[in-house]
Amino acid sequence: MFPIHSKGVEQELTFRTQPGPRRCRGFNLRVFRWSQAMVFFIEEINRNAALLPNITLGYRLYDTCGLEGLSLKTALSIASQPLKNSSMEICSAPSIPIIIGDSGSTLSMVISRLLNLFKVPLMSYFASCACLSNKHEFPYFFRTIPSDVHQARALAKLVRHFGWTWLGTLGADDDYGRTGIDMFTAEVNRMGVCVAYRVIIPKLPSLRQVQDIVQTIQESTARVLVAFAIEEDIEPVVQEVIRQNVTGKQWVASEAWVTSTLISTAENFRSLEGTIGFAIRRAEIPGLKHFLESLQPLAGPYNPFAREFWETQFQCSLNTSLPFSSLAEPTHYNRTCSGEESIRDVEIIYNDVTQLRVTYNIHKAVYTVAQALHNLLMCQSEKQTHPNHKCADIYNLQPGQILHYLKTVNYSNGDVVRFDENGDPAGSYDLVNWQRGPDGRTVKYITVGQFDSSLSEELQLELNQHNIIWHTGTPEVPVSVCSVSCKPGYRKATKEGNPECCYNCVPCAEGSISNTTDQPECFPCPDGFWSNRPRNSCIPKHIEFLSYSEGFGMALATTAILGAILSLTVAAIFLQYRDTPLVRANNSELSFLLLLSITLCFLCTLTFLGQPTHFACPLRRISFALTFALCLSCLLSKTLVVLMAFRTTLPGNKIAYWFRPPQQRLGVFLCFALQGGICAAWLATTPPYPVKNTWLYYDRIILECHLGSVAFFCCVLVYIGCLAAFCFILAFLARKLPDNFNEAKFITFSMLIFCAVWLSFIPAYVSSPGKFTVVVEMLAILASSFGVLFCIFAPKCYIIVCLPERNTKKYLMPQKRDR
Template sequence: MQLLQVTTLLLMLLLLILLCLSHGASEMDCERWQDLDSAVVHKEGHVILAGLLPIHSKGEEQELSFVSSPGKRRCRGFNLRAFRWSQAMIYFIEEINRNPNLLPNITLGYRLYDTCWLVALSMRSALSAVSQPLKRNSTGACSSPSIPVIIGDSGSSLTIAISRLLNLFRVPLVSYFASCACLSDRKNFPYFFRTVPSDSYQASALARLIKHFGWTWVGAMGADDAYGRTALEMFSAEVTRLGMCLAFRAIIPKVPTQQQLQELVQIIRDSTARVLVAVATEEDMQPLIEEMIRQNVTGRQWVASEAWVTSTLFSTIYPSLSGTIGFAIRRADIPGLKTFLQNLQPLAEPYNPSAIEFWETQFQCSFNKDLPLSMGDPVQFNRTCTGQERIEDTETIYNDVSQLRVTYNLHKAVYAVAHALHSLLMCQKEGGNSDKQQQCPDILNLQPWQVIQYLKEVNFTNMFGDTVNFDEYGDPAGSYDIINWHKGEEGRPLEFATVGRFDSSLPTEQQLVIHQDKLMWHAGSKEVPVSVCSASCLPGYRKATRKGEPVCCYDCVPCAEGTISNSIDQSECTFCPEDLWSNPQRNSCVEKQIEFLSYTEGFGMALAATAILGVVATVTVATIFLRHRDTPLVRANNSELSFLLLLSLTFCFLCALTFLGQPSRWACPLRRTAFGLTFALCLSCLLSKTLVVLMAFRATLPGDNTARWFRPPQQRMGVFLCSALQCAICVAWLTTAPPYPVKNNWLYRDRIILECHLGSVALFCCVLGYIGCLAVFCFILAFLARKLPGNFNEAKFITFSMLIFCAVWIAYIPAYVSSPGKFTVAVEIFAILASSFGVLLCIFAPKCYIIIFMPEKNTKKYLMSQKVSR
């Protein structure tokens, strides 16, 4: 609010002066005005450039009565670095004046103002620059000397205030160190240009640097000005976009109290973040660094903005800051500048009050009291200055030209203005007497607004090979060096090592380059510091964000079965493809276990052995019957049907073996059709046997001729027809929709079951239904014949065998449905073997027992002696 009031009053004063000027200039001779501040370094020329520099780092508040003229401003904290900038600007202007190819026959002058890092004084200096003493021009009219451009200021807050003021007069402002991104707003700052990259580039570069080193949990601080606050906001947004988090955000006061410093250090001490990003100037950072050292807060990795990353003040006094890394604006070795700086003569013309203060401060002596001093507080020394002291015998930031970064930006700014003026001058020379000449501005009577278009079109390559131009927002490309503070030799200050670069003009993947082997961290360590809220989740785990905490604070949760994470810090586990499954570590997908009932596993071997045992038992029975085929028992039980039944049972046992092993294109149809045909043949034989028994009993009655329909040819025909019908169903099944192998991925998630798909479910039901019908019909007939004479009757054995057969297959249905995976096949094999053994044992075991162990009963007399049961 105070700044706004001061600004308003100054504007009113300026407008009043301009009104008086326009009213009285024609009525009186031109009068010389005094600068609002006397500590101005100036030199006349055809075109004068104004420079605003913070030669003093702090200002003293001044009471304004608005009754009398404001007194001389007092400042403190002589800034050797900024004084070097002022001398460098003089050197660059004199260098341009010596160049015959740039602005020929035109001499540049300068007026350099000390702004003392104060907004009010910066605005006061800007007003002084645009309201210079009047003089008569070639037409006799009064006009001000030509100051078409102002170069400055170094601080963003100062520059914002100055630029808003100069907008009223359409005076272009070219800054060498104001990097606030807000100044790129062409609506509010239409006449602003700069040679330092915008902080939008730096914010992006800082965030990408943080991400490069894996620091996901950092503290961020910014100065309490437009530069710090704007850069901090952009950095915070960029950090969040890249998936990182800020442990805290703090503002560093411009003039902090001891309590504010202690609170700020306490925040840093309590935070778990080990990386601190600071966007501020060295003047803002110094009190904070000193308080941290006083409280012995160590072990923090500093990431510096370009405003203090090359501060020789810190590198000389605070060796504990070794390992600091940050972005610095590009540097250059400017030839001749060091010699010029060392040849400074405090009493030479043009008069330079800041040079006198520098001399007294540097050599601890005092000049004659009659000399006007600069804006700094006078200090009396016991020794008198001679002016012959040698600057080259000292080592200060003033004559240290190893890190010319801001100075190089100042070089670009001065030369950009010179090239704009040169283009303006060439406009007149190339136009001749044409209309174009009339449109070109007169460089000897130049108005500031006439230079703006030429500044926009500036595009040249300087002596260092860098292209200097401005984009549509008045900004250069974002180009930085990455600086790392290395420990020097014993007793030497920290060294600024260039360990990489950032260039926004390159493709995204090439913009950030870091030389890892050159990096040196805190206390000389080569190991990258760690700054995370939670330790990284290893492969096999995923991040689970803690409720109410930032996304960088999380727990590591193992991936579920079937999902993996194959990199660190994955937020979600990814599902394996359908044919793959997660390994026990959950960090890679492996092929799913293929499961089927194999011959090699124990259960499969047991079933195969049982099936082979059944085949052996059946062959044994057939052998016994064959050897005793002429005995009454074998002949009485229809030996032909018995042998056919034994053959079908052999096939049934062998059929069980087809269900073992990996399903394939030929195995699936084989096992299903073999099952249907062998059991149809078996049941057909049993049905024929039952009918033969029934008809044999009926044939014993007088006058019954039924038996002639059940002689051996008719029996064979019956077995053939019953089997042929099943064969027809199987042929239809195989030709229309045969069974085929499939990979069952839905039953188990962790393994694949290889099984046979039925193909046509309807035809499979027909096969099973037909077998069921034969079994039921055979059971009914056998049950009806159960009371025939015991020694001659097979019906009761067939009845028991059918009971077992039906019981096994009825129990098979729920067991088949409920058995998972390969056990489904095992249940089916078990049902085949159980029903086959039931038929074999029930029908042939009693006969074999009699044949082998009771041969006395294997006689015709014994078989014919039984009576019909009542």
């Protein structure tokens, strides 16, 4: 059964008169070659003495015109009538054992369901729909063309290989087209590929329908178009594409039309250049070309299709009374054929044997039937030696008895031919590419790869990509995407209301990265790491602390050292002028101890610089607490001495006994020792320790010293505050005592500055982030130290160095005033 005519003639059904016989049109030279090739193969088998000895295979050709109704009518007439040979004598077999056909999947489904009733196997050479693999529905169906399941997977692998994620699909309005598109869509969707549109071509499309299809193709942003259709169905769409000059589309063809000379013409090439697709395997068949070209239109047995071919090809009428094909209207030409015309003189698709692909499938179909019958014949030979062996009688073959032998066929004719449990062969294809021939007018099918489903997953698809010429006429692979790929550092964000292949590229948030293209989500960096600026890798977080090398640290260290040097300079001046009245009058011993404590206050700020460690953190807090406690203890002692000095002038007052130098030293020691006790308890229980602050900044780690115990730290500060407040109150009370150089005034100013600095320190310390808390603390220490140093010792140094005439006992004594 072959669709020798491509289409049926439309009939107008009035329901008033009986419809006439069904007519067909469009003589298909390619399909006629298939039918002639089958005749050649059967005659070749009959000449083979080793295959089916003493058995002659017969055949009858039927034209189905690609129409379901006509195919069904033909199959029913074949299965229900006895077979007659060429001499019109009834053969011994009551019916034919097998039917080879039909070309289309829908046609094969229709007749296979009918043949199930008669248990007649159907062997198809071109029906590739995956639906025919259902053995429950089609138990007597076999085929020599791979199932479209393999083609859909092959095309999906091809699409993924070239990075196409935005495609259009086009299919015929039959089981082959619809099922092929559905399977291909399901495969590519699993790979993250989106289908922009799905268009179905009607079997008999109107001009408006074809124009709408082409408009959809042209307006879509998808640059790649995958088409599942036979050549007769896709031809009107291609013609409209050519008429509208639609270019810039990469066509991917199914095996049904990828090697069609009806479509791959020079006129169509400007729009279809670079078409690529999987074709069924081709083969060289010796002797076939000679057989095809030796065709005689009136030779016996008479073949009406040969006559129609001859008249159509040579545009003449044969002078004969033999009947014309019953399905086609005869065409009368003005010229009479001589019958001596030569097919060898013309180059047409009929005698073109360069792309024998479907023909090769027919070869396998015919030889598979022959092999099955041969195995059945051999079974009868074995029965003679094994009487209990059961096998069918080949001379009285009943329907369905050949089924077992078809299932077990396994032979090689270049390719291994056998069927799986579904009656399907292995999926094996050639990847062909349409390229312009050397003459510039012909189209060449260049094999650029292969697909074999029997291999492992990673080896199934083999490509020679550098040999492919695309629709642009260059080897550069076309791009077909709805959205450009998101670079590393970005993630895909699907556009609302669009397929998943249409998306925006959104930068990864801080602390997260994407290190591959088209990553759907950014993943966060692990602990201790942060994203770099391009957001494509995680790098270790920068560890930050106040160091000597940076600007703040260098300035603060310089200031601290300068303060210490100034304190030592003042001490040197006092040491040099220790016997002068000014130095002696201000208790030189306490002054030197105060200068020492101020120097230590300046130097303790240096412990706040550098990386916090388990040694440095306690040293910072303890040095600060002890040095300031010592400083304020000295100031408090000096204030008490100044205040009590005037009380001792009264007769009989013994208070001065308790403020002699030993008592002053004891008071300083006791005040200092109390702070030392607090610090010792702090160190013994919960000393300060270094911590990594990861919650203040996400992109860096702040190394800082934890207080260990906030309570002890507060005790230290409160104690220093109490000393300062007590000293300030006493100094304030003694500020107006009659003296030309009243030290209480300067202590008052120094404590005023000290308290102002540390009161402002608290909010500044709390609100400063990271290492700037250390800066604030150092500034407070330096400011309060400079305040004490300048307020107390600057006036004295000024008199000692610049006004030595005032450094006398007479000047320092209070002057009596006249009443």
